[in-house]
Amino acid sequence: MTTSTVETASPGPFTLIPGKTALIVIDMQRDFILPGGFGESLGNDVDMLLKVVPPLADLIAAARAAGMLVIHTREGHVPDLSDCPPAKLNRGAPSKRIGDPGRYGRILIRGEYGHDIIDELAPAAGEVVIDKPGKGAFYATELQQILTDAGITQLLVTGVTTEVCVHTTTREANDRGYECLVVSDCVGSYFPEFQRVGLEMICAQGGIFGWVADSAAVIPAIAALPVSSEPAPTAQR
Numbered sequence: 001m002t003t004s005t006v007e008t009a010s011p012g013p014f015t016l017i018p019g020k021t022a023l024i025v026i027d028m029q030r031d032f033i034l035p036g037g038f039g040e041s042l043g044n045d046v047d048m049l050l051k052v053v054p055p056l057a058d059l060i061a062a063a064r065a066a067g068m069l070v071i072h073t074r075e076g077h078v079p080d081l082s083d084c085p086p087a088k089l090n091r092g093a094p095s096k097r098i099g100d101p102g103r104y105g106r107i108l109i110r111g112e113y114g115h116d117i118i119d120e121l122a123p124a125a126g127e128v129v130i131d132k133p134g135k136g137a138f139y140a141t142e143l144q145q146i147l148t149d150a151g152i153t154q155l156l157v158t159g160v161t162t163e164v165c166v167h168t169t170t171r172e173a174n175d176r177g178y179e180c181l182v183v184s185d186c187v188g189s190y191f192p193e194f195q196r197v198g199l200e201m202i203c204a205q206g207g208i209f210g211w212v213a214d215s216a217a218v219i220p221a222i223a224a225l226p227v228s229s230e231p232a233p234t235a236q237r
């Protein structure tokens, strides 16, 4: 089997195994990323997330070219909010809570414009889209079954935000036995300090729950993999 290694990953080299690696793109949704959206209305600087888009687009293109399984997630809730516990709903600014009207429709509600993924990173036909009610992509979703069915053992983790949904998903994946490489310039936080520390935490203590490397190191490693001809799982949209 021809493997390919990201030599500069922290805390040490990460070997990609063809056919066993998937790229997961977490919550690159308009509500979080676009100017005027939910994230910005909370006082956040969306430029911190927008800068993730170009390297992530390149990484997604490399994964697609290699025939790698690409999975997108969206955080959000059904319109009657029956899947949003009070502990989650009753937080944040009182007039800007999940389900309230926002610039791009009801905030984080499935089917609304703001809930969907930004145009630049739109899922390709047939790619899996996981709708998740929580921060972690494994909680109350079909993700684990999809990964099991596809024989995946490693995840390249990207998306937003680093310290919330990226961290939660990486920790969930690590606990389930997946090797996770978080791509540092393809994850973003509104808070520079959280970005820095969030990445440090992942690979501290010998890689306590994953590896970290940038896209400049990961993309050539993906390109060196043999192209997978496995059919992609059916889309969830």
Ligand code: C5J
Binding pocket: 026, 027, 032, 075, 160, 161, 162, 164, 165, 166
């Ligand atoms: C947050 C996320 N930050 N996708 N969601 O609430 O990280």
